[in-house]
Amino acid sequence: MRTTRTRTAAAAALVAAALALTACGGGEDGGSDDSAPAKVESDQKKAGAVLDRPFEKPDLTLTDTKGKEYDLIDETKGQPTLIYFGYTNCPDVCPLTMSNIAIAKSKLSKADQQKLKVVFVTSDPKRDTPKRLGKWLRMHDPSFVGLTGDFATIQAGARSVGVHIEPSYEKKNGDIVSTHGAQVLAYSPKDDKAHVIYTEQNATAQVLTKELPTVIKGGTP
Numbered sequence: 001m002r003t004t005r006t007r008t009a010a011a012a013a014l015v016a017a018a019l020a021l022t023a024c025g026g027g028e029d030g031g032s033d034d035s036a037p038a039k040v041e042s043d044q045k046k047a048g049a050v051l052d053r054p055f056e057k058p059d060l061t062l063t064d065t066k067g068k069e070y071d072l073i074d075e076t077k078g079q080p081t082l083i084y085f086g087y088t089n090c091p092d093v094c095p096l097t098m099s100n101i102a103i104a105k106s107k108l109s110k111a112d113q114q115k116l117k118v119v120f121v122t123s124d125p126k127r128d129t130p131k132r133l134g135k136w137l138r139m140h141d142p143s144f145v146g147l148t149g150d151f152a153t154i155q156a157g158a159r160s161v162g163v164h165i166e167p168s169y170e171k172k173n174g175d176i177v178s179t180h181g182a183q184v185l186a187y188s189p190k191d192d193k194a195h196v197i198y199t200e201q202n203a204t205a206q207v208l209t210k211e212l213p214t215v216i217k218g219g220t221p
Helices: 012-017 093-106 110-115 130-138 151-159 205-216
Strands: 022-026 049-056 061-064 069-071 081-086 117-122 145-148 176-180 184-187 193-198
Touching (some): 093 117, 117 130, 193 205
Parallel strands (some): 081 117, 117 145
Antiparallel strands (some): 049 193, 061 069, 081 184, 184 193
16 A cells, blocks of 8 residues: 555565555544555564665645745755655554654654654645644654645655655545555655655554664665
């Protein structure tokens, strides 16, 4: 249940497996739809995939949780940064991924915690207002940055890093379905490029705890 259009150092079969999307469904309170929920294996030990063609950061200027303009490239320049596209009503993958990141971050040294930027860009800007984003992210980590704005702009930014997102739509039963890629992109502070990508299966607290210190130093796990 992932999406990516980049070529990795792994075999072509791995890339093909990463092309699926996460379709999350739910009402305003994030109830699940009638499809099987996405799952993340807590004991997954596979590390992040190293990209042979690193991604530049998305050229996005959006609105943060305080209602202020946020230039993603300028605000995160020279800092180790994790970027994830998702939405607050997601019933499973998004909250689990952000929780895993928060757990891994909490295990870093105080100095490394201050260096790391975690940016959550909504794929459902119609519902994810700055206030809602702020409230939801504070449940995971108050330092996490939440961004919202025009869907077309966000979609173009996501596509520039191989993440596919689609507009949310309402089913006949009233549930809202949002389809989005579930990758976490890890950007190096040395060149501001993503050299490592974590998919739904390997964005676990265990893997991130092990690899984030190297990412923060600008290395490749």
